[in-house]
Amino acid sequence: MKKQKKLVVGNWKMNPLTLEDAKNILNNVKKISPKLKKTEVVICPPYIYIPLLSKTRVKNLSIGAQNAHYEINGSFTGEVSFAELDQFGVDFVILGHSERRKMGEDNVLINKKIKAITGCGMKAILCIGESQRDHGGDYLSFIRSQISECLKDIPKKSIDNVIIAYEPIWAIGAKDAMSPVDLHEMNIFIKKVLRDAFGVLADDVRVIYGGAVDKNNAFELVKEGNVSGFLVGRESLKAKDFVEIIKIIESI
Numbered sequence: 001m002k003k004q005k006k007l008v009v010g011n012w013k014m015n016p017l018t019l020e021d022a023k024n025i026l027n028n029v030k031k032i033s034p035k036l037k038k039t040e041v042v043i044c045p046p047y048i049y050i051p052l053l054s055k056t057r058v059k060n061l062s063i064g065a066q067n068a069h070y071e072i073n074g075s076f077t078g079e080v081s082f083a084e085l086d087q088f089g090v091d092f093v094i095l096g097h098s099e100r101r102k103m104g105e106d107n108v109l110i111n112k113k114i115k116a117i118t119g120c121g122m123k124a125i126l127c128i129g130e131s132q133r134d135h136g137g138d139y140l141s142f143i144r145s146q147i148s149e150c151l152k153d154i155p156k157k158s159i160d161n162v163i164i165a166y167e168p169i170w171a172i173g174a175k176d177a178m179s180p181v182d183l184h185e186m187n188i189f190i191k192k193v194l195r196d197a198f199g200v201l202a203d204d205v206r207v208i209y210g211g212a213v214d215k216n217n218a219f220e221l222v223k224e225g226n227v228s229g230f231l232v233g234r235e236s237l238k239a240k241d242f243v244e245i246i247k248i249i250e251s252i
């Protein structure tokens with residue numbers, strides 16, 4: 001089993017409004033990332049900022065994308081391909097975020113994207129998560145099928161290019177994150193599903209959590225939830241708080 005670094009991913013979504021603000025946040029993260037020993041950080045800005053923000057590279061910090069098309073190029077108005085992103089040093093791509101699923105992306109499309117991205121050695125951050133929980137445990141079968149459909153026919157050797165971001169939809173943008181105990185349980189379940197499909201190679205896959213992560217709940221979520229890091233939305237736009245979250249992860 002490889003010793004993988006913990007991962008803190010900032011999903012900026014369609015923010016910030018100005019390039020100047022984007023540079024400011026990134027500069028704060030740049031100050032801390034070279035000092036990290038156990039953690040790597042990925043910032044996923046809107047596409048338009050990527051070439052400008054990825055010019056100077058810093059240790060333990062990568063620029064990622066929030067989506068990518070699975071074809072190399074072609075007539076796909078408004079899309080950007082993984083190969084185009086690759087030229088700008090993009091190593092990580094978030095796929096299947098619930099906000100994109102809401103716009104119509106399904107597991108079949110996400111699977112095509114994961115194949116294209118991991119096939120060329122880039123890393124796919126696959127978002128999964130149920131919209132609500134039921135007492136009967138149907139949400140567990142929902143998560144199982146999200147994983148198996150999105151990772152269908154991914155070669156075993158490519159599985160360590162996949163990161164699973166477990167983001168229960170009810171916690172995204174919410175006031176509170178899920179409980180660390182429930183996260184721990186879900187983490188075990190996800191790892192088991194991956195093991196069933198990919199064998200021991202799945203033990204290298206990092207499972208991270210997203211949904212209302214902040215500097216106050218980060219410690220418990222990682223420590224008790226036993227996850228390998230976070231996918232952070234709102235708090236990744238507040239430079240100081242985001243750096244605080246990175247420091248917490250590094251300290252564990």
Ligand code: PGA
Pocket residue numbers: 011167171172173174210211212213231232233234235
């Ligand atoms: P949040 O968003 O941290 O603002 O809840 C998480 C996400 O959408 O990835």
